Structures are given as C-alpha cells and as structure tokens.
Amino acid sequence: MLDTIIDVIASIFMILGCLMSLAAGIGMLRFPDLLSRMHAATKPQVLGLFLLLAALGLELRSWVIVPVLALAWIVQLLTAPVSAHMVGRAGYRTRHLKRETLLTDELATVVAAAAARERKENGEDTESNRADFID
Amino acid sequence: MSVVLWICGTILSIAAFLTIIRLIKGPSILERVIATDVLLLIVSAALCIDMTVNKHTNNLVFVVLACLVGFIGSVTVSRFVTDRRNA
Amino acid sequence: MSPVERLSDAKNESGQRQRATLRQELPLLLWMVLVWGALWQDFSPGNLVFGLILSLIVVNVFQLPPVILSGRFNIFRAVTFLGRFLWDVVLASFEVMYLAIFRGPKTKSAVIAVCLRTESDLIMTGVGHVLTLVPGSYVVEVDRRSSTLYLHVLNVNAPEDAEQARQDVMDIEARLIRMMGSKEELEALNAEPKHTKSKTKKISEEGKP
Numbered sequence: 001m002l003d004t005i006i007d008v009i010a011s012i013f014m015i016l017g018c019l020m021s022l023a024a025g026i027g028m029l030r031f032p033d034l035l036s037r038m039h040a041a042t043k044p045q046v047l048g049l050f051l052l053l054a055a056l057g058l059e060l061r062s063w064v065i066v067p068v069l070a071l072a073w074i075v076q077l078l079t080a081p082v083s084a085h086m087v088g089r090a091g092y093r094t095r096h097l098k099r100e101t102l103l104t105d106e107l108a109t110v111v112a113a114a115a116a117r118e119r120k121e122n123g124e125d126t127e128s129n130r131a132d133f134i135d
Numbered sequence: 136m137s138v139v140l141w142i143c144g145t146i147l148s149i150a151a152f153l154t155i156i157r158l159i160k161g162p163s164i165l166e167r168v169i170a171t172d173v174l175l176l177i178v179s180a181a182l183c184i185d186m187t188v189n190k191h192t193n194n195l196v197f198v199v200l201a202c203l204v205g206f207i208g209s210v211t212v213s214r215f216v217t218d219r220r221n222a
Numbered sequence: 223m224s225p226v227e228r229l230s231d232a233k234n235e236s237g238q239r240q241r242a243t244l245r246q247e248l249p250l251l252l253w254m255v256l257v258w259g260a261l262w263q264d265f266s267p268g269n270l271v272f273g274l275i276l277s278l279i280v281v282n283v284f285q286l287p288p289v290i291l292s293g294r295f296n297i298f299r300a301v302t303f304l305g306r307f308l309w310d311v312v313l314a315s316f317e318v319m320y321l322a323i324f325r326g327p328k329t330k331s332a333v334i335a336v337c338l339r340t341e342s343d344l345i346m347t348g349v350g351h352v353l354t355l356v357p358g359s360y361v362v363e364v365d366r367r368s369s370t371l372y373l374h375v376l377n378v379n380a381p382e383d384a385e386q387a388r389q390d391v392m393d394i395e396a397r398l399i400r401m402m403g404s405k406e407e408l409e410a411l412n413a414e415p416k417h418t419k420s421k422t423k424k425i426s427e428e429g430k431p
Contacts, residue, residue, distance in 0.1 A: 007136070010187065011136070011139040014139055014143050014184055014187060015139065015142055015143060015146070017143075017180060017183075018142075018143045018146040018147050018150070018180065018184070019146060019319070020315055020319070021146070021147055021150040021173075021176065021177050021180050022146050022147075022149060022150040022153075023315070023318060023319035023322055023323070024150065024154075024173050024176070024177075025149065025150035025151070025152075025153035025154045025173065025177075026150075026153060026319075026322045026323055027318060027319075027321070027322035028153060028154055028157040028169070028170055028173055029153050029156060029157055030322055030323075030326035030327060031321075031322065031326070031327070031329060032327045032328075032329060034163065034165055034166055034169075035331065035362070035374045036329055036331055036374075036376055037157075037166065037169060038169060038360060038374070039318055039358075039360065039374075039376045040318055040322055041169040041170075041172060041173050042354060042355075042360065043311075043314045043315055043318045043355065044315040044318050044319055045173070045176045046311055046315070046355055047311055047312055047314075047315035048176075048180060048315070049176070049179070049180065049183070049198075050311075052180055052183035052184065052187070053183060053198075055183070055187050056183055056186055056187045059187045059190060060187075060190060060192065064263050065192055065195065065263060067256070067259065067260035067263070067265075068192075068195050068196075068199070068260050068261065068263060069195075070260070071199060071257060071260045071261070072195070072198050072199045072202070075199055075202045075203060076202045077351070077355065078351070079202050079203065079205070079206035080202075080206075080354070080355070081350065081351045081354035081355060081360065081361070082206065082210065082351075083172065083205070083206050083209040083210055083213075084354055084360045084361075085350065085354070085360060085361045085362070086209065086210045086213040086214070087165055087168060087169055087209055087213045088360055088361070088362045088374060089213070089362055089363055090165060090213035090214070090216045091163075091165050091213075092333075092362050092363065092374075094165075094216055101329070101330060101331060102330075102331060102332055102333060103330050103331065103332040103378045103379070103380075103381075103384070104332045104333070104334065104378075104381070104384060105332070105333045106333060106334050106335040106372065107333045107335065107362060107363055107372040108333070110335065110372075196261065199261070
C-alpha cells in the first residue's frame with residue numbers, strides 16, 4: 001500500500017520534472033532575445049532536477065544516496081546563476097539584445113554617462129577609470 | 136511505471152527537439168551555448184529517469200558532472216565571445 | 223576587511239593575495255570533506271580522514287582569496303530563508319513556464335539597477351545567486367565599489383513592476399543579512415523604518431537611447 005503511494009508520488013514528480021525541461025525548451029524557442037532566453041534556460045531546470053532527484057530518492061529508499069542527490073542539486077544551484085550571469089554579461093556587452101523588448105535600461109544610462117565622462121577627461125586617467133567601472 | 140516512462144520519454148524528446156531547433160537557428164554563438172546547456176540538462180534528466188525506473192545509481196555521478204561541465208563550457212565561451220554577429 | 227582594503231586587494235597585481243588563515247578556511251574544508259564523503263557514498267571515519275588530507279592539500283596548493291564571514295549565523299533565520307527560497311524556486315519555474323507558453327515573443331523585460339545596503343562580497347554574491355533562482359531576474363553586471371547590481375528582469379510591463387522587482391531584491395538582501403550579516407549591518411537594517419522605499423537607486427531617464 002505504502003509502496004503504491006510512494007510510486008504514485010514519484011511518478012508525479014518525474015512527469016512534473018520532465019514538464020520543466022519542456023518549459024525550458026519552449027522558452028528557448030519562444031522568448032524574443034538572448035537575455036530573456038537565459039531565464040528559460042536556468043530557472044525551470046533547477047526545479048526540474050530537484051523533482052527528478054526527489055523521485056529517484058523516493059524510489060531507491062536508501063539513506064546512503066541522499067547526500068549525493070543533495071550534492072547534485074547544490075552543484076546545480078551554485079553553477080546555474082554563475083553561467084547565467086556570465087552569458088548574460090557577455091550578451092549585453094556584445095549587444096546581443098533587442099532594445100525594443102526592454103522597457104527600461106538603467107545600465108545603458110550608466111554606461112553612457114561613463115563614456116561621456118571619459119571623453120571629457122580625455123587624458124591618461126581615462127583608461128584606468130574605465131577599467132574600474134567595468135571590471 | 137512503464138506508462139510513466141513513456142510519458143516522460145515523449146516529453147523529454149519534444150523538449151530536446153525544440154532545443155535542437157534553437158541550436159540550429161542560432162543566431163549567435165551565445166544562443167547556441169545556452170541551447171547546448173539545456174540539452175545537457177535534458178540528457179541528465181533522462182539519466183535520472185532511467186535510474187528511477189530501473190532502480191540503480193550507476194549514472195548519478197554523471198548527473199553531478201553534467202552540471203559542472205555545462206557550467207565550465209558556457210563560462211569559457213562567454214569569456215571569449217566577441218561583438219561579431221553570426222560568429 | 224574594509225571596502226578600501228578589499229579594493230586594494232582586488233587591484234593588487236603582484237599575484238600575491240592575502241593568505242587565508244586556517245580558521246577562515248574551516249567552512250571550505252568541511253564542505254570539501256562532505257563532498258568527498260557524498261561522492262564515495264561512504265561516511266566512514268577512514269574515508270573522511272583521507273578526504274580531509276586531500277582537501278588540505280587542495281586548499282594549500284590552489285590558494286584562493288579568503289572569504290570573510292561575519293561570524294554571525296542565525297539558524298532559525300536560515301531555516302525560514304531556505305523554506306521561502308524553495309517556495310520561490312517553485313513559483314519562478316511555473317512563472318517562466320507560463321510566460322514561455324502563453325506570452326512568448328511578446329514578453330517585455332527591463333534592465334534595472336539596484337543599490338544594495340551591504341558592503342560584504344559574500345552577501346552580494348548570495349543576493350545575486352538567490353535572485354537568479356527566484357522569480358524574474360538575473361544579474362547582468364556588478365559594480366562592486368558601490369554594491370550595485372544591474373539585473374535583467376523578465377515580464378516588466380510598467381515602471382511599477384520594475385519598482386516591485388527592486389523591492390523584492392532588497393527583501394532578499396534583508397533576509398540574507400538577518401541570516402548571516404554582520405552586527406552593524408543588522409543594526410542598520412533594524413533601524414530602517416518599515417515599508418519604505420529603502421535606499422533604491424534612482425537614475426534619471428535622460429540619456430536613454
């Protein structure tokens with residue numbers, strides 16, 4: 001009886017987890033620009049992997065593998081935001097974005113201000129100032 | 136369980152198919168990188184389901200490593216990407 | 223480390239970073255031993271000791287600049303934070319799913335600047351990680367000197383949505399400070415009046431392309 005209940009829960013988790021992968025796929029295809037697609041690539045997968053690992057833990061029912069399952073999820077939690085940031089940052093800097101999908105862009109104002117300041121100073125210091133701001 | 140396996144397999148195949156379309160369409164290398172990342176996660180999802188249905192843990196380390204490899208890949212590429220369309 | 227020291231350490235180009243003391247590296251060592259045990263699926267003392275030896279070698283051969291902890295950690299706050307975080311992850315996934323299926327190409331987004339209260343690198347990184355995983359946003363650019371995060375926020379249709387997103391980020395930061403911020407930051411946080419638009423950065427619209 002208990003086995004059946006656990007099986008049903010695990011099945012639901014598995015199907016939901018797969019649906020999260022599907023959501024990522026649909027998002028990859030349907031969002032308008034690179035920066036929005038990053039959201040589709042990172043967020044649903046985190047929950048999706050959690051559900052799949054939970055289903056695995058429920059089916060195997062052994063405490064020994066729980067740390068590995070937790071580790072797999074924590075590794076994803078730690079890496080997904082960093083790769084999202086790196087790709088988003090590279091995308092923004094190399095102008096892989098559609099301005100018309102952005103409602104406001106406060107970074108552009110800051111970048112424009114910094115560029116203007118640099119032009120005004122136009123001396124030896126400009127290079128180091130710019131490096132400070134960007135890196 | 137085999138019904139669940141079929142449902143999950145179908146969903147994941149559709150997801151992989153959609154991701155591969157994005158991988159082909161591009162238009163830039165960054166899009167391809169994140170599409171590859173998603174594809175890798177779909178593969179590790181499939182491995183998780185295989186382990187759950189057949190009750191073994193042989194691929195668990197691969198699931199951990201898949202996250203790390205995808206991470207290193209996307210970070211490396213985004214580090215060296217330049218402002219050139221269709222690159 | 224004060225902000226000035228932090229900046230000079232980051233700018234130091236001699237390749238010599240400040241050495242971390244053993245006490246500062248304890249959390250890292252503990253984490254590495256746990257990872258070792260988890261990967262072997264074996265938590266017997268012999269295996270853990272071997273893991274400890276390996277992690278000591280790794281820490282000493284591949285040196286990293288020290289992570290400065292505040293020395294404060296509230297377990298109760300950590301548990302509530304974790305619960306809220308998991309719930310937010312669930313919400314975020316379904317939100318992105320909904321947007322991908324029903325809104326698709328018409329989705330509007332925005333890049334906003336949020337000026338954080340904290341000066342600690344650790345909390346800034348934590349805020350960046352958490353807000354990438356919960357609804358709506360991820361970090362595009364960081365200005366470490368002024369603790370400003372530039373976020374890409376999905377599904378922003380009006381200026382109020384951007385304001386809401388900014389408030390959400392400040393809330394995440396407040397929760398993180400309550401969990402592991404330094405005493406000074408906690409006092410500053412508690413001194414803030416409730417339900418105000420706290421220290422958010424307003425940038426004028428002029429100069430917008």
